[in-house]
Amino acid sequence: MNALQLKIPPPVYLLTFAGLMWLVNAWVPLFQLIPVPWNKLGLVLIGVAVVVDFWSLGLFFRAHTTFNPIHPERTSALVTDGPYHYTRNPMYVGMLIILAGWGIYLGSITPFLLLPLFVLTLTVQQVIPEEKVLEQKFGSAYLEYKARVSRWI
Numbered sequence: 001m002n003a004l005q006l007k008i009p010p011p012v013y014l015l016t017f018a019g020l021m022w023l024v025n026a027w028v029p030l031f032q033l034i035p036v037p038w039n040k041l042g043l044v045l046i047g048v049a050v051v052v053d054f055w056s057l058g059l060f061f062r063a064h065t066t067f068n069p070i071h072p073e074r075t076s077a078l079v080t081d082g083p084y085h086y087t088r089n090p091m092y093v094g095m096l097i098i099l100a101g102w103g104i105y106l107g108s109i110t111p112f113l114l115l116p117l118f119v120l121t122l123t124v125q126q127v128i129p130e131e132k133v134l135e136q137k138f139g140s141a142y143l144e145y146k147a148r149v150s151r152w153i
Contacts, residue, residue: 021111042104
């Protein structure tokens, strides 16, 4: 485990990548993919992703378990219903969709080049360490869940 794993809250990664996307769009707009006013569809996508993120978060409250991604060891229950039936990380998928919506809003193709780096960064820094903790904590129940539900989509 590297020194930053489980140390930086995922929303910080989201905001960092959103800022980087804005910078590369401003400095190196390779190709204007989505013109005004169609770029506003990105805001709709962001709105949908925020709803899914809050829905996912609400399921943690309903299960009376922690949603703190910095301390997965405090988890007291596996949440496997709702969007967790389709992806093990719907809040992170939501963040990816927020960034995709931001890219659409920005309009050029350049910001989209950062999306795979976001997925890789979050997978290495957050998802894999979380999975290790959940495997230790929940054993075969988590391994069965992991076998039937994809990490991202």
